Amino acid sequence: MSSNASNAMSWVKDNVQKFMPGICGVAIGNEVLGGSDVELYGALLGAAKNIHSALSQLGLSDAVQVSTAHSQNVFSNSYPPSSCVFRENIAQYMKPLLQFFWEAGSPFCLNAYPFLDYMNDPASIDINYALFQKTKGIFDPKTELHYDNMLDAQIDAAYAALEDAGFNKMEVIVTETGWASKGDGNEAAATPENARTYNFNLRKRLAKKKGTPRRPKNVVKAYVFATFNENLKPGPTSERNFGLFKPDGSIAYDVGYKGLKTSSADSIVLSLKVNTYLPFSRFASLHSPY
Template sequence: MDKTSMTAIFLLIGIFSSVQFADAQVGVCYGRNGDNLPSQQQVINLYKSNGITRMRIYDPDQATLQALKGSNIELILDVPNDNLQSLTDSTTATNWVNTNIKAFSDVKFKYIAVGNEVDPSDSNSQNILPAMQNIQNAINSANLQSQIKVSTAIQTGLVTNSYPPSNGVFTDSASNFIKPIVNFLVQNGAPLLVNVYPYFSYAQNQQSISIQYALFTQQGNNDVGYQNLFDAILDSVYAALEKLGANNLNIVVSESGWPSAGGVAASVDNAGTYYKNLINHVKGGTVKRPNVPIETYLFAMFDEDLKTGDETEKHFGVFNPDQSPKYQLSFN
């Protein structure tokens, strides 16, 4: 074969590889806070039939873990917030890992999220780092540290001065809370999990944020070089991390979504636009981290009718409880 043909083939291989890598950036969060949802096995089948290769679950539900066996779906497994205190005991943490990780060797665990959006002012926040350390030690003892990374999921409200994004900095209370966690993540080569919701930023600041900027439909950049709110929020967190000296810490977007009902700008049309554009957008990168695909988990698989709080909380599903798609999305 001549060199020209060989070069063409290698270029094609490179193109296909990059497309596969980019397309594989999106997962979907699977919450079960509804009284009308399919069985766990039906849900796993739905992921597989739609080419969804990543999942986040919010507790170690044994039926879900059983259904995930052999599926090749990569998993974020949460430690629920009400379990954090118990896992500050090393023996309890080891038992947790043995029961929920080691017992499911055919499940592709990727991250363990030790707590979700725990506020720094909450007394439970002091339990996160000790629980992470104990879970990490148990993962190390099981020789799984190269496969599974231990982290925690935060909300973007911990960052202030977020416009322009380069000015982003953790609030004083958040900084004291997050700095030792960030040091732990850097030491163990783990990413920080961040829940990113342009919807809430838009809904609370409609006078200064356009719907186009929030939905990825704005034409052209704004005065600080951004075309969409998602990138601006994400880069403000990166800027805050850099101010803590964590310049190379990676972020995984562990939740992002838009409600289809229940509040301002919450419609099927807007939500469908957001999810479709988000899936396409995260194949690339942000202004601060260009050309770096953003591992992102859509929130959520289903509407959850038992959710408390604002009415919008019940309407984030990309599928209906009868398993029909709410939107025409291509996950893979």
């Protein structure tokens, strides 16, 4: 996609144009910057430009945003939130990418997982803080802001990094967040009870239609990861158990949705029935910039 505009045009026709008006955005890759495949870093911007150009030529660029989802690995010094900046080794790729997205009117897409942060340091992090439960939270001495849940802090850390890079007005959207319902022996927090608590409380948090302490007027928007458990995914057991539903369409744990029959599992579209929640099916995903 980065080196051949014709490939980008063909992809957009096949994966976006055919499904309009059902798509609101295209994600160019997933967690490319900060990932292990450094060769992809340099291809990301060119792919985004070619996809956006194809959308423009087809008259779709006003309806379909182009962005890419970032993991928290693109940040350094993210605690407290106000200290967060982008890692120096990706700055040469990140800043031109942000400039292009800013000009295109695209958001900064963040995959934010309190589950992963808690698993990395359970001795220091209150699990109630990660699960939107009652807790004393944290205080950011630089901004004098209080955080009663970790997701808000992760979002505001991204805003701080964007401000440091010169993009004060770019919106942050959470493109993945969730909690594993099952894990290995060293993943004790991955339980159905915790997964249910996290996603149920996330629903309540989004329903408030409010922003974060740093950006109170920017209503939080989020995608839940994931609709289904990915039973063939490699890695720790938790990686296969982030779904609200099992692969056959039956419910994994109850956050207010009914189980599905297997025949309808492929066509599920979930909405949390609040304006701040983005339906699962509306982003086309281009998994590799190549």
